[in-house]
Amino acid sequence: MLLPLAEARERVLGSLEPLSTERLPLADARGRVLGAEVVAPGDVPSFPNSAMDGYALRAEDTIGAPVVLEVLGTVLAGQAPNVPVTPGGAVRIMTGAPLPAGADAVCMVELTEPAGPDRVRIARAVPPGEHVRWPGDDLRAGQVVLRAGEVLNPASLGVLASIGVREVEVVRRPLVGVWSTGDELSEDPGPLAVGRIRDSNRPALLARLAADDFATLDLGILRDDEAVVARALREAAERCDALVTSGGVSVGDRDVVRLVLDEVSGGEMAWMQVAIKPAKPFGFGRLGSRRIPLFGLPGNPVSSLVSYELFVRPALRRLAGHARVDRPVLAGVTEEPLPRRPDGKVHFLRVTCRIRADGTLGVRSAGGQASHQLHGMAAAQGLAVVPDGTGLPAGAPVSVLLVEADDLPGPGLTESLGVPDLASAGSGGGPRR
Numbered sequence: 001m002l003l004p005l006a007e008a009r010e011r012v013l014g015s016l017e018p019l020s021t022e023r024l025p026l027a028d029a030r031g032r033v034l035g036a037e038v039v040a041p042g043d044v045p046s047f048p049n050s051a052m053d054g055y056a057l058r059a060e061d062t063i064g065a066p067v068v069l070e071v072l073g074t075v076l077a078g079q080a081p082n083v084p085v086t087p088g089g090a091v092r093i094m095t096g097a098p099l100p101a102g103a104d105a106v107c108m109v110e111l112t113e114p115a116g117p118d119r120v121r122i123a124r125a126v127p128p129g130e131h132v133r134w135p136g137d138d139l140r141a142g143q144v145v146l147r148a149g150e151v152l153n154p155a156s157l158g159v160l161a162s163i164g165v166r167e168v169e170v171v172r173r174p175l176v177g178v179w180s181t182g183d184e185l186s187e188d189p190g191p192l193a194v195g196r197i198r199d200s201n202r203p204a205l206l207a208r209l210a211a212d213d214f215a216t217l218d219l220g221i222l223r224d225d226e227a228v229v230a231r232a233l234r235e236a237a238e239r240c241d242a243l244v245t246s247g248g249v250s251v252g253d254r255d256v257v258r259l260v261l262d263e264v265s266g267g268e269m270a271w272m273q274v275a276i277k278p279a280k281p282f283g284f285g286r287l288g289s290r291r292i293p294l295f296g297l298p299g300n301p302v303s304s305l306v307s308y309e310l311f312v313r314p315a316l317r318r319l320a321g322h323a324r325v326d327r328p329v330l331a332g333v334t335e336e337p338l339p340r341r342p343d344g345k346v347h348f349l350r351v352t353c354r355i356r357a358d359g360t361l362g363v364r365s366a367g368g369q370a371s372h373q374l375h376g377m378a379a380a381q382g383l384a385v386v387p388d389g390t391g392l393p394a395g396a397p398v399s400v401l402l403v404e405a406d407d408l409p410g411p412g413l414t415e416s417l418g419v420p421d422l423a424s425a426g427s428g429g430g431p432r433r
């Protein structure tokens with residue numbers, strides 16, 4: 001019996017809660033989820049100041065401009081003004097400098113010219129409030145600046161810095177232990193003996209976790225020795241917040257991993273056959289005194305990474321406090337047929353994506369679609385969700401889980417400004433030869 005993907009995900013995600021919170025300096029908090037709301041202790045800006053280099057003046061003195069005003073002094077950013085603006089007067093002011101008492105507007109310097117010693121000619125009438133940044137027009141004292149559950153992006157860290165916050169309470173980042181299993185895995189740098197392969201799952205999973213902002217612990221290759229595997233698992237379960245293994249979760253004779261996990265979890269492992277391809281076999285359970293989640297991913301290299309996207313990443317994001325756990329799913333259009341065979345499963349095909357001139361996402365196969373063909377996964381920006389059946393013809397709508405979005409080919413900013421994009425013309429990036 002194959003388990004529908006939605007049910008398998010519910011079994012995993014439905015059982016997980018965010019980790020506890022910790023206090024961190026702002027410099028370490030990027031990407032973290034805020035654990036408690038932050039309130040502005042005072043107004044930002046805290047004083048009225050100038051948005052332009054120019055002259056602080058009384059708007060009413062400029063009615064009927066051009067007018068000539070007396071220059072009473074200068075105020076620079078960071079200084080307290082030492083003269084007020086009195087009728088008929090103006091104070092030279094720099095961007096960010098406090099507005100002197102009596103002034104209610106600033107005339108930018110381009111609309112002025114010297115008119116003799118300590119005199120300035122104002123070319124145009126200046127409306128009240130012109131180029132003045134008032135206290136609290138970014139944040140008001142007492143205002144909730146950021147709420148619990150919000151993700152700290154670089155701009156929000158800037159906001160926190162602007163109100164003098166140096167440390168924030170954030171949800172802990174999960175520490176994730178990763179190991180591989182299988183006596184076929186070789187760590188020797190030399191040529192491979194027949195039957196041996198290199199461990200590609202562990203480096204790929206560790207890099208994927210790091211790219212997704214989780215902390216990692218490399219637990220190496222666990223050989224198929226029950227006692228060794230059991231001890232390693234028990235230790236890791238006390239040290240980490242989640243564990244990820246790959247290999248040995250299917251129905252093979254070599255079921256050491258399953259045996260040991262069943263034992264160490266106290267019989268709490270669920271071994272599933274999910275109605276998807278790749279990544280059909282999947283194990284999930286809780287281990288150790290803190291009952292941390294353990295994810296048993298299939299050994300096939302593509303399968304382990306697809307299983308990561310569908311189960312591990314969303315689960316870890318839940319632990320890390322994120323409200324949104326999945327990557328964006330976009331509506332794409334196939335640019336070539338994406339065939340498959342009916343088998344009762346949803347297929348996640350590795351696809352390359354490009355943003356077309358009309359803004360739609362064009363989708364093509366990224367290469368071989370078997371679960372050992374890791375090269376296609378490396379070339380893919382997305383996983384196309386192809387429902388059971390015979391596949392999709394060219395020009396068909398298709399949902400795509402975007403897994404590598406940063407380098408999506410498509411029109412650049414320059415083109416969107418209506419100019420030919422010289423920056424991405426020609427060879428299109430890569431090292432200079």
Ligand SMILES: Nc1nc2c(c(=O)[nH]1)N[C@H]1C(S)=C(S)[C@@H](COP(=O)(O)OP(=O)(O)OC[C@H]3O[C@@H](n4cnc5c(N)ncnc54)[C@H](O)[C@@H]3O)O[C@H]1N2
Nearest residue numbers: 180182198199200201202247248249250280298299300303
């Ligand atoms: N009779 C059946 N056989 C298989 C079934 C099935 O339903 N019935 N399912 C197949 C599917 S689908 C998958 S996926 C795999 C999952 O197998 P396991 O998770 O038990 O993994 P292994 O048998 O240990 O390895 C599978 C494959 O992956 C290679 N591998 C394992 N670890 C690594 C690694 N760290 N780096 C690179 N490659 C790795 C391993 O050598 C095998 O080739 O089972 C199918 N069989």
Ligand code: MOO
Nearest residue numbers: 278279280303371
């Ligand atoms: O599901 Mo397996 O993951 O097809 O190779």
